[in-house]
Amino acid sequence: MRVMANVGMVMNLDKCIGCHTCSVTCKQVWTNRSGAEYIWFNNVETKPGLGYPRRYEDQEHWKGGWELDRRGRLRLKGGGSIRRILTIFANPDLPGLDDYYEPWTYDYETLVTAPLSEHDPVASPRSQLTGRPIRPTWGTNWEDDLAGAPETASGDPNLRALEPQVQFAYEQAFMFYLPRICEQCLNPSCVASCPSGAIYKREEDGIVLVDQDKCRGWRFCVSGCPYKKVYFNHKSGKAEKCTFCYPRIEAGLPTVCSETCVGRLRYVGIVLYDADRVEAAASERDPRCLREAQLGIFLDPADPAVREAACRDGIPADWIEAARRSPVYALAVHFGVALPLHPEYRTLPMVWYVPPLSPVVSAAAAGRGAEPDPDDVFHAIDELRIPIGYLANLLAAGDRGAVRDVLRRLAAMRAFMRRREVEGVTDETIPAAVGMDVPEIERLYRLLAIAKYEDRYVVPPAHRESADRLLAATDTDFGCAVDDEDRFADSAQAYRQQLVQLDLPGTRRRGLTAGNPPEGAA
Amino acid sequence: MSGAALLFWIVLPYVAITTCTVGHVWRWRRDQFGWTSRSSQLMERRLLSVGSPLFHYGAFAAIAGHVLGILVPASWTAWAGVSEEAYHLFSALAGTAAGLAVVAGFLILLYRRLSVPRVSVTTTRVDWGVYALLAITIGLGVLETTGVNLLGGGYDYRATVAVWFRGLFLLDPHPELMVAAPMLYQFHVVAAWLLFALWPFSRLVHAWSYPILYLGRPWILYRGYRRRAPEPVCTRPSQ
Numbered sequence: 039m040r041v042m043a044n045v046g047m048v049m050n051l052d053k054c055i056g057c058h059t060c061s062v063t064c065k066q067v068w069t070n071r072s073g074a075e076y077i078w079f080n081n082v083e084t085k086p087g088l089g090y091p092r093r094y095e096d097q098e099h100w101k102g103g104w105e106l107d108r109r110g111r112l113r114l115k116g117g118g119s120i121r122r123i124l125t126i127f128a129n130p131d132l133p134g135l136d137d138y139y140e141p142w143t144y145d146y147e148t149l150v151t152a153p154l155s156e157h158d159p160v161a162s163p164r165s166q167l168t169g170r171p172i173r174p175t176w177g178t179n180w181e182d183d184l185a186g187a188p189e190t191a192s193g194d195p196n197l198r199a200l201e202p203q204v205q206f207a208y209e210q211a212f213m214f215y216l217p218r219i220c221e222q223c224l225n226p227s228c229v230a231s232c233p234s235g236a237i238y239k240r241e242e243d244g245i246v247l248v249d250q251d252k253c254r255g256w257r258f259c260v261s262g263c264p265y266k267k268v269y270f271n272h273k274s275g276k277a278e279k280c281t282f283c284y285p286r287i288e289a290g291l292p293t294v295c296s297e298t299c300v301g302r303l304r305y306v307g308i309v310l311y312d313a314d315r316v317e318a319a320a321s322e323r324d325p326r327c328l329r330e331a332q333l334g335i336f337l338d339p340a341d342p343a344v345r346e347a348a349c350r351d352g353i354p355a356d357w358i359e360a361a362r363r364s365p366v367y368a369l370a371v372h373f374g375v376a377l378p379l380h381p382e383y384r385t386l387p388m389v390w391y392v393p394p395l396s397p398v399v400s401a402a403a404a405g406r407g408a409e410p411d412p413d414d415v416f417h418a419i420d421e422l423r424i425p426i427g428y429l430a431n432l433l434a435a436g437d438r439g440a441v442r443d444v445l446r447r448l449a450a451m452r453a454f455m456r457r458r459e460v461e462g463v464t465d466e467t468i469p470a471a472v473g474m475d476v477p478e479i480e481r482l483y484r485l486l487a488i489a490k491y492e493d494r495y496v497v498p499p500a501h502r503e504s505a506d507r508l509l510a511a512t513d514t515d516f517g518c519a520v521d522d523e524d525r526f527a528d529s530a531q532a533y534r535q536q537l538v539q540l541d542l543p544g545t546r547r548r549g550l551t552a553g554n555p556p557e558g559a560a
Numbered sequence: 561m562s563g564a565a566l567l568f569w570i571v572l573p574y575v576a577i578t579t580c581t582v583g584h585v586w587r588w589r590r591d592q593f594g595w596t597s598r599s600s601q602l603m604e605r606r607l608l609s610v611g612s613p614l615f616h617y618g619a620f621a622a623i624a625g626h627v628l629g630i631l632v633p634a635s636w637t638a639w640a641g642v643s644e645e646a647y648h649l650f651s652a653l654a655g656t657a658a659g660l661a662v663v664a665g666f667l668i669l670l671y672r673r674l675s676v677p678r679v680s681v682t683t684t685r686v687d688w689g690v691y692a693l694l695a696i697t698i699g700l701g702v703l704e705t706t707g708v709n710l711l712g713g714g715y716d717y718r719a720t721v722a723v724w725f726r727g728l729f730l731l732d733p734h735p736e737l738m739v740a741a742p743m744l745y746q747f748h749v750v751a752a753w754l755l756f757a758l759w760p761f762s763r764l765v766h767a768w769s770y771p772i773l774y775l776g777r778p779w780i781l782y783r784g785y786r787r788r789a790p791e792p793v794c795t796r797p798s799q
């Protein structure tokens with residue numbers, strides 16, 4: 039067993055209002071510069087829809103992620119390394135700019151310089167690349183609120199095997215928003231696809247970064263990532279990707295998209311996992327079991343054996359403590375209400391989603407023509423406005439059972455709280471029906487519905503200073519006191535105080551430049 | 561020896577070699593961030609997917625041909641039992657094939673640079689310089705191989721150009737050999753030296769980064785910023 043920590047995020051899709059605040063703040067911070075106009079490290083798509091870049095989820099076409107060969111061994115869907123260095127002169131699987139969109143601005147000058155006339159002057163769109171007039175035809179959320187869905191949305195790969203049922207007539211239409219960032223995968227195919235070895239996973243927190251000095255512009259990471267979350271900066275000629283706001287994470291702060299999320303639906307935390315079993319988990323034969331396989335390599339940070347092993351593998355005490363309080367662990371593992379986006383890509387993604395539940399009740403109402411009986415909520419799960427099959431294709435490699443399970447828990451939480459708040463009745467049968475008890479369901483409710491800042495973000499600050507010296511010097515304080523919770527917390531506190539004093543520019547390490555920001559050194 | 565001969569066949573080569581070497585060292589040290597193929601595939605992929613492989617594979621064949629024709633003395637091939645006629649025929653035919661691939665690929669890439677607005681706007685001045693020098697070098701090179709040696713009367717560059725070229729590196733330059741060579745060869749060579757001089761300052765540096773080491777590398781790479789503890793500090797406190 040080799041214990042490693044990885045950052046993770048859970049997004050509660052029930053709450054996303056599609057406001058794009060996350061995208062905008064992310065862009066302002068990271069990609070608001072030339073060469074990166076079309077790049078959105080965070081984007082929010084309307085589902086069903088083709089997405090950004092168009093149909094990126096269709097791996098039979100784009101060849102992102104991993105697959106199993108006939109002997110069940112993991113290999114890149116984009117072929118082996120020989121194929122890659124032979125096709126390096128023109129990457130056969132690279133999306134073109136039109137699959138993303140041609141970025142544009144408006145000719146604002148006309149507004150000021152137009153001669154006096156009867157009609158208001160119009161600022162017409164101009165390409166941000168060529169400066170020429172263009173007609174925008176696609177964007178990061180071109181299908182906002184199903185705009186154009188009757189024409190485009192049927193091309194959504196998640197609709198496969200559902201087509202006959204799904205209609206885009208107004209009465210039957212369904213939609214929800216899907217905010218997306220880089221998944222900081224445990225088994226990142228972008229890293230594996232990079233011939234220069236410029237992309238790497240940080241040992242400490244698992245954040246996947248592109249070393250701007252090592253990237254040679256071979257652009258295989260872009261095609262290698264099934265989520266299309268590595269982008270090519272056409273000005274610098276280098277790949278750039280979502281950085282999980284690593285400078286903020288290092289300072290113990292959540293990412294910008296999380297911090298600014300209007301729906302307060304994002305959860306950030308770390309998860310401990312067994313790095314030795316990553317390949318085995320990603321090689322699970324049945325794609326529908328990949329989530330289970332991934333859960334299987336997550337380690338329980340409350341388990342003394344795990345804590346000791348983590349300490350032995352150099353994970354600082356306050357990190358282990360943070361892993362124990364991690365909302366990501368709670369939602370994904372403990373409550374099991376979050377699901378990974380497209381586990382079938384076999385990258386073991388670390389941004390998971392709580393599937394949207396809201397339309398259940400209205401679908402039931404539509405079916406029965408009456409206010410639904412809250413006790414009857416489970417029966418409605420299969421009459422969701424958002425077909426379970428759709429969510430299953432998106433979040434469970436087609437396994438409807440997994441989605442149904444999650445939705446039942448969420449429905450139970452709602453029904454239970456509703457009875458309690460509205461009728462003043464504590465109905466223990468509701469949690470029991472989904473294998474939970476009252477305190478558990480209250481905890482889930484606090485996490486999902488109240489969603490306090492401290493509960494949503496549990497980010498331990500990085501130990502950039504020489505952690506080993508610190509540990510060695512104060513061995514007694516920082517030894518693996520796995521059986522003493524208070525002492526553990528105290529030591530984390532003491533650790534942090536020392537951290538402040540030690541975090542001087544002079545103690546910076548080589549690693550600080552290795553993971554340099556996408557702007558690079560130029 | 562005339563001043564022009566000295567300038568073109570001694571000064572220019574040495575200046576170009578120096579600029580190329582020092583330039584590469586300087587660029588490698590100072591500008592890792594700029595060291596890239598600056599791929600424009602995002603902007604346009606249909607023409608590139610034909611033009612770029614044609615050009616590159618053609619160029620590799622042509623480079624291999626140069627090694628064989630210029631660096632390997634005629635006496636070595638003779639010693640290996642290759643007759644002059646056999647060499648001549650092979651080099652003219654293979655050279656023509658490579659040349660055609662390079663030319664076709666280059667023309668496609670050039671057309672793309674000029675006619676696709678998105679690609680033109682991402683083209684820098686240095687890129688245009690590279691294109692101009694490549695155009696001259698390639699154009700004249702193909703005329704030599706195909707025009708002179710395959711279709712024309714033939715010219716034994718192995719007795720002149722090649723000997724002069726190797727002489728440069730043996731510090732025994734014979735500019736008179738180049739003075740005697742046809743103009744076609746003279747211009748080809750001058751353009752090539754200029755190209756080498758420009759190389760380290762252009763996107764051509766990407767050629768040195770062919771990722772051959774990728775073949776033997778593990779899939780997933782990790783890098784740390786925190787140093788590992790020198791020895792285990794996790795002694796369980798005594799109970």
Ligand code: HEM
Pocket residue numbers: 126127128129255256597598599600601602608612616619669670673690764766767768769770771
């Ligand atoms: C040795 C290995 C080489 C590799 C792996 C390589 C790879 C590449 C790649 C990936 C591109 C970018 C294509 C795109 O836009 O996506 C490129 C462009 C280019 N390469 Fe190479 N190259 C190599 C050698 C060379 C050599 C020897 C030359 C010149 C003699 C050369 C000349 C060029 C030129 C002129 C372009 C620009 C093409 C264009 O976009 O118009 N390359 N190369």
Ligand code: SF4
Pocket residue numbers: 219220221222223226227228229246262263264265266267268279385
């Ligand atoms: S989601 Fe992120 S870590 Fe995973 S393959 Fe894509 S870019 Fe790499």
Ligand code: SF4
Pocket residue numbers: 053054055056057058059060061082215217298299300301302303
């Ligand atoms: S800021 Fe939050 S609510 Fe708004 S689109 Fe982004 S994820 Fe959804």
